[in-house]
Amino acid sequence: MAKMTLGRTGLTVEQNGFGALPIQRISKEEAVRLLRRAQEGGMTYFDTARAYTDSEEKLGAAFAGMRDKVVIATKTMAQTAHAFWDDLHTSLRLLGTDYVDVYQFHTPSFCPRPGDESGLYDAMLEAKRQGKVRFIGITNHRLDVAHEAIDSGLYDLLMFPFSYISSEKELAVADACLEKGMAFVAMKALCGGLITNSAAACAWVAQHQGVLPIWGIQRERELDEFLSYLPTPPRLDDKLRAVIEQDRRELEGDFCRGCGYCMPCPQGIKINSCARASVMMRRAPAINFLSEEGQAMMKKIEDCVGCGQCAAKCPYGLDTPALLQRNYQDFKEVLAGKPL
CATH class of the missing domain: 3.20.20.100 (NADP-dependent oxidoreductase domain)
Known part of the structure; x- marks a missing residue:
């Protein structure tokens, strides 16, 4: 030991x-x-x-x-x-x-x-x-x-x-x-x-x-x-x-660590899950974003008003509203049967 x-x-x-x-x-x-x-x-x-x-x-x-x-x-x-x-x-x-x-x-x-x-x-x-x-x-x-x-x-x-x-x-x-x-x-x-x-x-x-x-x-x-x-x-x-x-190449750049400092969202968006949906769907497919519950969670991104509260609180300096939108676009493509 x-x-x-x-x-x-x-x-x-x-x-x-x-x-x-x-x-x-x-x-x-x-x-x-x-x-x-x-x-x-x-x-x-x-x-x-x-x-x-x-x-x-x-x-x-x-x-x-x-x-x-x-x-x-x-x-x-x-x-x-x-x-x-x-x-x-x-x-x-x-x-x-x-x-x-x-x-x-x-x-x-x-x-x-x-x-x-x-x-x-x-x-x-x-x-x-x-x-x-x-x-x-x-x-x-x-x-x-x-x-x-x-x-x-x-x-x-x-x-x-x-x-x-x-x-x-x-x-x-x-x-x-x-x-x-x-x-x-x-x-x-x-x-x-x-x-x-x-x-x-x-x-x-x-x-x-x-x-x-x-x-x-x-x-x-x-x-x-x-x-x-x-x-x-x-x-x-x-x-x-x-x-x-290989992991460093795939994960370099802006990605959400899921720390939750940005929460709570005034619109009820589960940011620390939604903002990392793309990479999680690639690397941890067991997490079912396509379930009824997962789809409802991701659809909440449509309620984002771009207030910027999440970005202001992010300790990693991420443009969280933009990250949410990119993840939502990826999610919709997977939902339509397209590979990421």
Whole structure:
């Protein structure tokens, strides 16, 4: 098994983590079985969030009586100190524990600091003083917030998108964390399903010192793939390099990462699905955009009034209204039986 230390936290974990967002989509019984299999197979880092509906409750049920065998990270989207405490106490209750190993501010639009008007960081410090939080983290998609968090010295861990189709500026974030002794957790290492070769993704991430990827898992076959990589990690050979280069050619340029920062749309358009329909239909055909529900979702693009709210909020600077229209045109062609 490949072990790694999470920066200055000193926490030692298996070099592949479990992302528990997808388990909100399966039954509690299935989730508990999957989580226990992951732990028994060697995974030790489990990431969840208050925003992931019943994910925390499922982790609590899975790891009852074995708290010392896992590292648990969760998150709060609170905007005030009062909401922070509500979220933390709810998370502790659902997780069945009296402390969280890593408590993270979940994709804030700013970098919480001591003494700011939100009171969030001061609440986090008090929670740490009380022993309810061991280490302080932050997650984000925005480069400016990520770098501010790194430079501040206030955070033990940053979670940020990191994959082999990330830009050079995004990849540099991991190096900056390493230089500061800050733990770096890679989210979206499969780029929200756009990367379909998990061996290539795993081998590529493993080249980067100090990077812990968390893999979103909801199916047994997905877990089996990642567990198989623990004793025998995939090697970045010529075959996998060719896969990576092909993916980079196909995915270069403007594409939606599905982060959801642009939401909600005032017209009710599910932007973070609709704006990536073209590439998902090419690379993940199991996602049925042509179902009755999928067609209704895509047809909502016709309601776009071009207000630009989504583009203004996109951390990647995309012209989201134009991207929606291009995806809708592709969708209509596929609906008419034309290949993409």
